[in-house]
Amino acid sequence: MERSWEVLLPEEIDPSGPESIADFARCTGMDEYDSVTDALADVGRYDAVVVRVTEIDAAVIERASKLKVIAKHGSGLDNVDVDAASRRDVVVCNTPGANARSVAEHALALLFGVRRQLRAADEHVREGGWDRAAFAGRELTGDTLGLFGFGTIAQETADLALGMGQDVVTYDPYADDEEIPAGVERVEELTTLFARSDAVSLAAPLTAETRHVVSTEELAALGERGVLINTARGAVVDEAALVAALDEGLLGGAGLDTFATEPPGPDHPLYDRDDVLLTPHVGGVTDQALARMSRQAAANVRTVYEGGLPDSTVNRDALGREGRR
Secondary structure, three states: OOOOEEEEOOOOOOOHHHHHOOOOEEEEOHHHOOOHHHHHHOHHHOOEEEEOOOOEOHHHHHHOOOOOEEEEOOOOOOOEOHHHHHHOOOEEEOOOOOOHHHHHHHHHHHHHHHHOOHHHHHHHHHOOOOOHHHHOOOOOOOOEEEEEOOOHHHHHHHHHHHHOOOEEEEEOOOOOHHHOOOOEEEOOOHHHHHHHOOEEEEOOOOOOOOOOOEOHHHHHHHOOOOEEEEOOOHHHEOHHHHHHHHHOOOOOEEEEOOOOOOOOOOOOOOOOOOOEEEOOOOOOOOHHHHHHHHHHHHHHHHHHHOOOOOOOEOOHHHHOHHHOO
8 A cells, every 4th residue: 555644753652653554654753853843843744643742732733734633642632732633623532541550550669669768768878878777668558549530540550559458549520430440439529538548649630620639738638647649740739739748747758750840940849858759751651551552543543544533532522523534
């Protein structure tokens, strides 16, 4: 089959995805451009974009006269203007679940790290210390883990936590009761989730409703031994309130993989805290997850090329039947 589609890759992705659509698509990466800005200036030649974190805003979409699909390599779509895409009949789809296990494992790795004081202990040994009594930790077994949101990532996290002997509670006003498995208790208020938990892991998308929804009241409810884990989106947390809670001893610690501004500024107030672990938004970055996301994003491009709508199309209602390609 002759290649008939041009696909833009603003970021490098696992080659298995582009290779899987080579029968009909020519995938162009950044080796042909001086910068992502230059590539997006040339977006008018492309039928599809497979995007990770590059912002695809209304101005980019307006220039993309041939664009038929924006395939997100990942699940969060806060870097894509879905409404603008819908107005131009552009399909927007993602790869939900492809990195769920990786993110779940990372969330618990952060929790282990905070509970066992790994940042401070590592630094202590590197500086020649050996004060074992100073780094007594806390087992996770028997604790209650709260999950804010109960999508695929939280479901994987719950599976791991239950296997370790933790109790699990969740708050998700949009989840159906049948989606909550045996062994996981549902609560009806966000503050209740924090009050009931020894640690809370955030797995909710960033929306107008969830922006800064975790703030002073929730952190105070979690308490002076509680730990906040965020592998969702940074702005779900009111970072100023988090800093204040830690400074005032109202919270036991935090493990953060995401931030309101990424990367954080050079003088972020959390940098010097031993009770906080920080990672650079790598929860879903494992070899296995990257390959799955690449292949699923490419499969979504193929579906649109063949005239269908991917199952993960997020603007299906806005497009309507007439919006199908």
